[in-house]
Amino acid sequence: MIEDLEDFLKHQPKILESLVDGSKKLLYPGCNDQFTRLSRTLKLCKLKMKNGWTDKSFTKMLKLLADILPPNNEFPISTYEAKKILCPMSMNVKKIHACINDCVLFCHEYEHLQTCPKCRASRYKREGNYSSSVDKKGLLRREVRNLRLGLCADGMNLYRTLSSQHSTWPVLLTIYNLPPWLCMKRKYIMLTLLIPGPKEPGNNIDIYLQPLIEDLKLLWDKGERVHDAFSQTDFTLRAMIFCTISDFPGYGNLSGYTIKRAKACPICEDATIDLRLNNCKKNVYMGHRTFLPLNHPYRKRKKSFHGTVETRVARLPLTGSEVLECVKDIDVVLGKLYKNPTPNSIWKKKSIFWDPPYWEHLQVRHCLDFMHIEKNVCESLVGTLLNIPGKSKDGMKARLDMQEMGIRVELAPQQSGKRAYLSPACYTLSRKEKSAFVSVYLV
Incomplete structure (x- = not known):
């Protein structure tokens, strides 16, 4: 294991030193030279993976084995400690305070302020911890080794209740360079933002996405010099957001599109064919037959479809450049205390995702989570x-x-x-x- 990683870790001496130290450290004084801390931990983690042990049961077993071994042993006593021995590579977490009203993040020029420059709310006096935890990941153009990242966001309740009094929003990055059976594995998913609070950020999520977008713009423009262990060469690695993945309400928050009322379809937009139900008090969308071939028999079935013959055809989705023309002049002040006037268009804001220069050239920018x-x-x-x-x-x-x-x-x-x-x-x-x-x- 050390030999395989030596070339990769030669630029990171602290990590290599930690692995070498674990491979030489005896499990307990006087034991066989083969019983090192790293080797025994690696074998037990293999058993955990092959037999599907939970982290909780694995921790209990480690504690039991540590008690059985002689005193002053080097055996890990938790799943977390075992993983740190095998994978000492970790990313630093930078906590960034946010205004309680989602106006700004206290970073860059606002880093040393004690109150919000917009609403004057205190930086520290709040009901809970609304700070945004940011993991900064250093790292498309024509280089096939560049990273294509999918940004996933959704709200969840950490307390396992159906109450709407709390909503924590994790923002994850998945690596689409990997094959499908690997890209959704936990160890290949990066937690880049964690937005805790009693309520969801809604349209103000752009405030919290600012540090992430800045890093991604830097990774696109300048890139990061990295070492390819396979070809033994150095190259400049770049990264881009390939698409966002969310449920439909999250789609509206990330894209800035109005996903309610009559024109709720982000593909058809102004051409959405809707019908208001007087008894159910909701909008339904009856234009699905426009996507069928012109000679399809369903187009002529009046009795089954609102008593009309469908002769229209579905319009093509707007390109990124066309959407940008629709949103470029929308001026919205983000924050809970600001009530922006109702926009004349079906777009409610210009999303922060338009800041990277490649966003308008993507054919598909936002995807819905099929689950x-x-x-x-x-x-x-x-x-x-x-x-x-x-x-x-x-x-x-x-x-x-x-x-x-x-x-x-x-x-x-x-x-x-x-x-x-x-x-x-x-x-x-x-x-x-x-x-x-x-x-x-x-x-």
């Missing part, structure tokens, strides 16, 4: 099939809206005295069928 879409669709289907209260999409309001639209007339509510009766649909299951469905679903 969220798959989960929500699955929940809706299962809830409708089993008629789960609060989860089913089939109800009195939905039937009344379909009646107003003139589609699925056989499903219109039937009035019987003072009560309304909903006719069974093709997906309505009996009690026996529901039991059979659940039994298969659970298996």
Whole structure:
């Protein structure tokens, strides 16, 4: 292991010294020369990986082994300590204070200020720790070894409750140079930002992304001189954000697009075909047939689709340069205390991602996390099939809206005295069928 890493670590003597020291340090005084701290830790970590041990169980086993060995042994007593022995390479964490109202970060020219230069809020007097923890990673052009990074962001509750009183936002970078079965492994994912607080940053997330974007711009313009251990050559490594990955609300925060109301589709934009449901009180989007071939039979089925024949075709998505023309003049003051006027366009801000010079030339800039879409669709289907209260999409309001639209007339509510009766649909299951469905679903 030391021989393989020696060429790679020759520019980092402290890391190499730590590994060499671990390979020579005996596990306990008087033991066999083969029982070194590094070798025994490496063998146990291999067993942990092959047998799928959890970190918690592995820590308990390490503590037990440390108690069994003679006193003054060098055996690690936790999973964290074992990983530090095997992987002494780590990145420093820089904590940057943020204004409680998301106005600015206390860095650069604001580094020594005690109050926010915009809202005058105290830098330190706050209900919790709203500092932003930044991991700075040193490191596209035509060099195939340059890094293509995917930026992932989403809110989560650290306290495992469904309460909306807390929302911590991690911002991760994944390396898309790696094959699919590796790029999503934990050790290849970099935590670049951690934004804690009682509420999500929303559109003000650009304030917290500033240090990361600055580093990425530097890595694109100047790059970092690194050593290629395989070819034994030095080269300038550059990096770029390949795309962002988030759920749909996060899409709106990162891109600056308005993802609610009538024009919620970021691809169709002004050409979005929407319909307001009077009973369900929500917007639905009925223009999906525009994506079908012109000779597709669904285009002529009036009764199934709002009683109209579809002759339109879907418009092409705007290019990055065209989107930049739409947002370049939007002037928005970020921060919770500032109420910006409602923009005339469907874009609510110019995202900070437009700062890197390559962003407007990317064909796809923002991607949706398929896991969220798959989960929500699955929940809706299962809830409708089993008629789960609060989860089913089939109800009195939905039937009344379909009646107003003139589609699925056989499903219109039937009035019987003072009560309304909903006719069974093709997906309505009996009690026996529901039991059979659940039994298969659970298996």
